[in-house]
Amino acid sequence: MLGAVLLGPEEIEVRRVEVPRPEAGEIVLRIGAATTCGTDVKVFRRGGHPRMLRVPTLFGHEMAGQVAAVGAGVQTLAVGDRVVVANSAPCGDCEACAAERENLCKDLQYLNGAFAEYLLVPRGFVEKNTLPIPDHLTYEKAALTEPLACVLHGIENCNLEALGRLRSESRTIVVYGGGPIGLLFVAALARRDFSVLLADPNPARLEAGRKLGASHTVQVERGGKQSDAIRAQLPGVEGAALVIEATGVPEVWEDAVSLARLGGEVILFGGCAPGTRVPLDTHLLHYSEITLKGVYHHRPANVRAAVELLSQSTFDLDVLLSAEKSISGVEEALRSMMRKDALKVVIRPE
8 A cells, every 4th residue: 555654854755565454453444535734744844743653654643434444353343334533542541531531641542644545543543533424424524523623622621601601792712823723713613603703824714714704803923922913803802701822833822821801711722842931921820810721632522522513514614625635745735734825635545
């Protein structure tokens, strides 16, 4: 089979490798479609990831397809089933798993290799995070399950109940960053009838945000303090009750905090590089009672909820899928994302 192998920073080689064979409890997935994401871009640029993979390796982690083979003992799936596979599997036994915070599992396993024709799915993923998808759900849309699950986990960590108690003019949620994750936040929150303001430097991404339900958009500059420009567009309030940071840029983390109003909440969703430090205004945090919350990854319950939401015909995310390429085009797909020419690219086997 063909697969895109990451060798190091910005170095990919498309190789022909053996089709995997499943052992007990495992399945082999024939990839129907995979999608690129911002994490793939980070992995490509840095030549690896401290938690998810080490080079040389097949990579890509948003995928859906058809079961091609099953190992001994697999009874819940059969050859030919259409499924989506999430990219992680919790142990189910640690304190985090017992507390239903499986995303913080001390032995969380990750799955990569979606930019290939076939993928071996280990037992833990088969048991915990492989779900059937309905016939009407296309593989490329189903591949959005993983990022949408992350966003749904982010939303469940927001205090939306408190937001709902505010006056209507104070309920606008600010999403800082119009990449795929930020746009998924816009779509999911707008679907719940929240007013969402999207801030991003890229006019095309702001237009995508409007198509997905953003009620306000603000074109900001790259770098520097942008919170004043965003605050000026909020309807009659001093700051935002809820700010969702979805860029992974340290300066934006700092700016997002300064945008919060009295008693506001800031969800720090975009992951920064290891060792990153961000200065914080202690006076603002203390006297304004600002809540800062880091949110990471997803739980199995979020994956199930994402599949259910994606299966609804009224939840249209086609605007996120900018282009389609074969496995040999993975590098160009990632570079198009780096240039901001594409939001997500669908990768299909040749």
